[in-house]
Amino acid sequence: MVVGIDVGTTAVKGILLDDEARVMEVAAHAHDLRNPRSTWAEEDPGDWWGGTVHVLQRLLRSCDVEGIRAVGVSGMVPAVVGLDTHGRPVRPSIQQNDARAHEEVRWFADRFDEDGLFARTGATWNQQLVAPKILWLARHEPDAWARVERVTGSYEYITERLGADPYTECNWAIESGLWDVRRESWLEPILEAAGGHVRQLRQVARPHQVVGEVSRAASAETGLVAGTPLIAGSADHIAAAFAAGLQHPGDVVMKFGGAGDFLYATDAFEPVRELFIDYHDVPGRFVVNGCMASSGSLVKWFQGQFAPDRSFAELDASAAAVEAGADGLVLLPYFLGEKTPIHDPLARGTLVGLTLSHTPAHVHRAVLEGVAFAFRHHLDVLRAAGYPIRRVYMMDGGARSALWRQVLASVLDHEIVRLRSGESGSALGVALLAGVSAGSWHWDEVPGFVHEDGTTEPDGPSVHRYDELYAIYRELYRRLESLYPELMEAARA
Secondary structure (H helix, E strand, C coil): CEEEEEECCCEEEEEEECCCCCEEEEEEEECCCECCCCCCCEECHHHHHHHHHHHHHHHHCCCCHHHCCEEEEEECCCCEEEECCCCCECCCEECCCCCCCHHHHHHHHHHCCHHHHHHHHCCCCCCCCHHHHHHHHHHHCHHHHHCCCEEECHHHHHHHHHCECCCEEHHHHHHHCCEECCCCEECHHHHHHCCCCHHHCCCEECCCCEEEECCHHHHHHHCCCCCCEEECCEEHHHHHHHHCCCCCCCEEEEEECCCEEEEEEECCCCCCCCCEEEECCCCCCEEEEEEECCCHHHHHHHHHHHCCCCCHHHHHHHHHCCCCCHHHCEEECCECEECCCCCECCCCCEEECCCCCCCHHHHHHHHHHHHHHHHHHHHHHHHHCCCCCCEEEEECHHHHCHHHHHHHHHHHCCCEEEECCCCCHHHHHHHHHHHHHHCCCCHHHHHHHCCEEEEECCCHHHHHHHHHHHHHHHHHHHHHHHHHHHHHHHHHC
16 A cells, blocks of 8 residues: 655645555545735644644554555645754745745846746746745844754655655755756755755655655654655645646646646756746656646635635536626636736736626636636647647546536637546645555556546637637736736735
């Protein structure tokens, strides 16, 4: 058997697979995302560990733990966790969608050539990078930063708590903007400019690489057998793509979770400036990808704030009765700023076109359509860079919505294949990765474990309407971009 654990934004999830990759048990334990200020996103790493212990105890309660051959952990990337000399967090983590360091992003952009950064790392100066967040800590919380002996990520932290030696997984490295992919070395001048030192970062490990084994202390807390191999693990979106069978160049996976992930498989390090690029879990391959700060979280926000007594299915049913285009409503889904493809932490959620005739059903549909437009923006960027599109897959919680699947297919004017990933796509992916590491199955066997759950074709009459509204969607941001900083200043007043 193998175990996969995923440290998610709102919960730790786990999965136990047998030697034929069949699911034996799943478990989850919720925790909170903290937003103490409008642009902040933090979590307590202690919550992650508590959730991991709870999940493992549930996974292992009815199995022979002696039969577990490897454990892998995935998680949000690049979360920034500062640890002291005893390996304890000095403050809450700064999450990947945290936008507090926008002034530090500009500071770096003024001092370091972006073309050089892009050539070495595949990154541009944006809110997700680690260096601006470190500089923010050094400027605003110098006492806390002075206690940081090393910096790690979400899944590395949990793997180390389980017993691994300190390490950095390759996707945290590449997403940090501090890793020279071609030379495979840390960019010390940028790190030092942020107020850090290369000794605060550790040796980079590949996802399937064994980085240690379960300690006696972790065994006592979790029920795992001491000495069980621990692999380096994977970024959550890359693990989910691996579980989805994303291996063939030209395939696209769109994840409709709390955030929105866009993933494209390729066999070369050829980054696209508006997007990110990561290592694939499969050696020698890469994933060009994007991450939208808000996706399913917008649906949850709308339901919680404006329709708390109605289920998501009821909201979909009412929105399905509204014609495509929501009677002229267009939503920009930048409720937490935005990462790809616009890289604007000051962007804001915007709903344009409201009249007294609009209802909650119109707004709900506009939310679904706005997220679909954002995914189309990613696809357009990829095509403009010369990447061909072969198949398009949709997965995670939002894929359960038949209405959202239809909206996406029509907005993209492309057939959509739904992947039945359940609620544990990332945990499943890292468990499959642990199985590869343990020799339970080979890389090429993993796509055979993927289950497709039907296709959705574009709705012809809606395609033209969405083309018109998509052009408005793109123009709205261009016209409003200069006003967002003014709104930020007004909010501070």
